[in-house]
Amino acid sequence: MPEGHTVHRIARQFRADFVGERIAASSPQGRFAAGAALLDGTALTEARAVGKQLFLAFDTDRWLRVHLGLYGAWDFHGQISPIDAGGAVRGSLGAPRVARALRMGEGERPVDPADGDFPPAPVGAVRVRLLTEASLADLRGPTACEVLDADAVAGVIARLGPDPAADAGPEAETEFVRRLTSRAVPVGQLLMDQSVVAGIGNVYRAEMLFRARLEPHTVGRRVPGEVARGLWRDWVGLLDDGIATGAMLTRDEDDPAARERALADVGERHWVYKRTGEPCYVCGTAIAVETMATRNLYWCPTCQVGP
DNA sequence: GAATTATGCCCAT
DNA sequence: TGGGCCTAATTCC
Secondary structure, three states: OOOHHHHHHHHHHHHHHOOOOEOEEEOOOOOOHHHHHHHOOOEEEEEEEEOOEEEEEEOOOEEEEEEOOOOOEEEEEEOOOOOOOOOOOEOEEEOOOOOOOOEOOOOOOOOOHHHOOOOOOOOOOEEEEEEOOOEEEEEEOOOEEEEEOHHHHHHHHHOOOOOOOOOOOOHHHHHHHHHHHOOOOEHHHHOOOOOOOOOOOHHHHHHHHHHOOEOOOOEHHHOOHHHHHHHHHHHHHHHHHHHHHOOOOOOOOOOHHHHHHHHOOOOOOOOOOOOOOOEOOOOOOEOEEEEEOOEEEEEOOOOOEOO
């Protein structure tokens, strides 16, 4: 599920188990052999997420930049610290990889270095393997994976809009409002534009527009400042929640019972996302779908109106 | 075994 | 605007 919350969780996992360690880097698949050789044997000093981008800093002033795209995922093995309040360990972070996902307390557990079967042989197309004495991270299917220097990293980050979970100061909200309300582009496109706000993807876009009851074609310039501020604050809350739980709970997130059902993946997790033709939970109107910003946009034609 | 699908994004035209 | 690309699970035949 590589929207912003997932990448922040990945950074958190690297901080918990890899930062401060010397890393054996390799490319079992071979396509990143040269890049891996640049990093091999150096120590990881920092893990940062900005929007959907992950930046891993090494003590040689080299950075690894990774963007998961649609399909990418990191698999973690060995000593993997819980990063949830609930103590759950997820072996896979990225695109859905149910078969490989490791969960504590369900008969499966991450590979234990003490068992002697560590590190496990790579499975499938592993672009990068980062290995410490005790922990292992395998990267598959990224859309971007490259070694950069600090200047290049700063350049990438400078092109991104604010991300409330990435050291964003108090001016971040103002900056978001300015970027959103200054353009004659549909708000449904602007929310997906990583230079307006970094980290929102197709699920959060549709759900945020519904939660704001905002018609997706409304151009940014016609969105009142108060509505734009409301979008930002909603994103702050959704992102926090997504980072904490690892799930995109966009509906009834304050209702504990509904929250449990959603976490158990019983459906009814979203207001509109992927609900084409089904009745809106609020008004019963069939949920509509159309292409906007090259992706499927789901919305309720009755509840979502212009400002 | 092929086609489909997916929570992205880049580039050429 | 359209095509390409990264990968693997699922669905269809």
